[in-house]
Structure formats: structure tokens, C-alpha cells
Amino acid sequence: MAGGLFCSSGGCTAKLGPDILERVLSRIERGAANPNLLVGFDSSDDAAVYRVSDDVAVVQTLDFFPPMLEDPYVFGQIAATNALSDVYAMGGEVISALNIVCFPQDEDLNVLGEIMRGGSEKVVEAGAVLCGGHSINDKDVKYGLSVNGVVHPDRIYKNNGGQAGDVLILTKKLGVGIMNTANRVGAASKEAMDEAITSMTTLNKYAAAISQKYTVHACTDVTGFSFLGHLHEMLDKRLWAVVDTLSIPYIKEACTHAENFMITAAGQRNRNHVGAFVDFKGVPFPLEEILFDPQTSGGLLFAVPQEEGKAFLQELKEAGLPARIVGRLIKPEDAGFKREITVL
Missing domain, CATH: 3.90.650.10 (PurM-like C-terminal domain)
Structure with a gap:
């Protein structure tokens, strides 16, 4: 991504501020409580966790952002590593991922190929399978993953379970x-x-x-x-x-x-x-x-x-x-x- 064409302000600095998210999420209708939804967005946790059996819960997350540096391959690695992280933060094991891609279709598609190559390598390193994804033509580059994992319902890492003395x-x-x-x-x-x-x-x-x-x-x-x-x-x-x-x-x-x-x-x-x-x-x-x-x-x-x-x-x-x-x-x-x- 030479010449600073795509890299202006990216990575997690591109996220909406927490105060904005709080105001928006507080107004969303949440529907009836589901006993199988073990972790939603009530606790600002890293991913959602849904129980599918007594022994297995599915961990779901997604993350994508614009580039924070000019090397497309390294950017792809970083974006994928970041997206996969939420499953690990919940104590889960990553099993599959889907690409999320925004890219200007009139730009060099070799750049897109390098982004996705970097991301794919990190999914493979995680021991997961890359199943496909979704792409759109956009004036700005963005890349990330939708990620699925599994965890035992009794061994979920929540972000708010700390105890005094820890x-x-x-x-x-x-x-x-x-x-x-x-x-x-x-x-x-x-x-x-x-x-x-x-x-x-x-x-x-x-x-x-x-x-x-x-x-x-x-x-x-x-x-x-x-x-x-x-x-x-x-x-x-x-x-x-x-x-x-x-x-x-x-x-x-x-x-x-x-x-x-x-x-x-x-x-x-x-x-x-x-x-x-x-x-x-x-x-x-x-x-x-x-x-x-x-x-x-x-x-x-x-x-x-x-x-x-x-x-x-x-x-x-x-x-x-x-x-x-x-x-x-x-x-x-x-x-x-x-x-x-x-x-x-």
C-alpha cells in the first residue's frame, strides 16, 4: 500500500468511542431473555456465547478496521490476529472464520491478495479453517474476520468475574x-x-x-x-x-x-x-x-x-x-x- 494511499488512521484507533456505544446500545430493544445466551452485550464482554448443548457453547465475534500501516500482508496478519483474539479472551478455541473485506475495485488487486494472504496465515496458525467471507467495493480499505469458537459452558472467561485479592x-x-x-x-x-x-x-x-x-x-x-x-x-x-x-x-x-x-x-x-x-x-x-x-x-x-x-x-x-x-x-x-x- 505504497505512498500512503490507504493508511491514514486505522486499527483499533478507528473504533467508535465507548461513550457513543453506551448511548446507542442502551436504546436497543433486546427482546425476551434467552437462557441459552450465556454472554451478550450486557457486560461489554469480548464476544457472544450461546449454549448449544450441556457440553458445548458457541463463541461468536467479528472485528474489522482500516489499515494502520502500509504493508498489506502485515496489515492482514494484524487484523486477523486482532479478530481471533476475542475468542481466546472468552476461554474458547477458534474453529472457523470468514473474511470481511472493503476494497476499491479499481485499485491494485494484488494489494487485496496480500491482505487476505496475511489474514489466512493467521487463521491457519490458530488451527481454524477459513470458510469464505463477504466483500464490497468501497473507497476505503477495511479488513477483518467473523470468527466462531467453542467453549465449555462452565469454563467461559467473562470480563467481570474478578474477585478481591486477585x-x-x-x-x-x-x-x-x-x-x-x-x-x-x-x-x-x-x-x-x-x-x-x-x-x-x-x-x-x-x-x-x-x-x-x-x-x-x-x-x-x-x-x-x-x-x-x-x-x-x-x-x-x-x-x-x-x-x-x-x-x-x-x-x-x-x-x-x-x-x-x-x-x-x-x-x-x-x-x-x-x-x-x-x-x-x-x-x-x-x-x-x-x-x-x-x-x-x-x-x-x-x-x-x-x-x-x-x-x-x-x-x-x-x-x-x-x-x-x-x-x-x-x-x-x-x-x-x-x-x-x-x-x-
């Missing part, structure tokens, strides 16, 4: 949104962008597989609403959290770019939406921005019992993931703080 484990580095912004204006180093691309193209399949050995009370993938936005959803107005910035994994160069105000509009929407719930204690501005930064194909954020946290973390590190214990969940009455998320 530790929070994040499996990928933050800062990819800022890095993509810096890259668009030619300010990102090749080394830092390579680090960001490696992160965005790493399937959450591997972290999710390790998690099956442990007690997972809650899980979400950290994407467009940022680390703090998704953590806010996890708390579900029941719990509070303490976050240790010294433990947050992030791309170091992203801090420099944030200091130079190479930040995203989506990051500012995240700050506006969730900032009132966050109390920063002496945290430098660049790190604040990294915590509000929309992540494209971000990592998983787990809430697990404290006594299992170190063993879980060790296995994630042995698998080559930059995972860290980044905080803990507490009862509001035990917090001693004035807001639900305290960042130290």
Missing part, C-alpha cells in the same frame, strides 16, 4: 497505538516498529492455552478502549483496582513519542470516558497516555488468585511472552483511595 496479569506490551501514530509521520524507529508489529501479530492463542491450567476469574483482551478502559469494564462497579506502573510492560520508544504529543484522538476519547474513575499518583504524563492508548491486537488481561499468579506468570515468560503482574483487585471498602482505579 492479581492482574497483562500478556503484551502497551504502546502500539502511539507507535503506529509515530510511524505514520515517519518518527518511529525501525526497531521499535518491529517490536510493535511482532506484538500485534502474536496470537493470544498461546497465552490462552497456558491459562487453562490456572483459575481464571476474569479475562479480557486489551484493544481500542485501552488498558484502563478495559480494566474499568472488568471492575463492573463491584471492585476497585491498584495498578503498578513500574510493572507495566510497554514499548519504551512509545514513551518518548507520547512526551512529544504523538498521541491519538482515540486515546483522548478513552481519557475522557474513563479518566474520572482513575487517580494517578505521581505518574508521568507519557505513562498516563500509554495507559489510555488504544491497542490494536493487544494482549490478554487476566484476573487470577494471588497464590497462582507467580506460577502462571512464569509459564507465560517461558513461552516468550512479555507478561507482567501489573496490579491487584480490592474491595472498595478496603481501598483507602478515592477512585476505583489507583495508578501508582
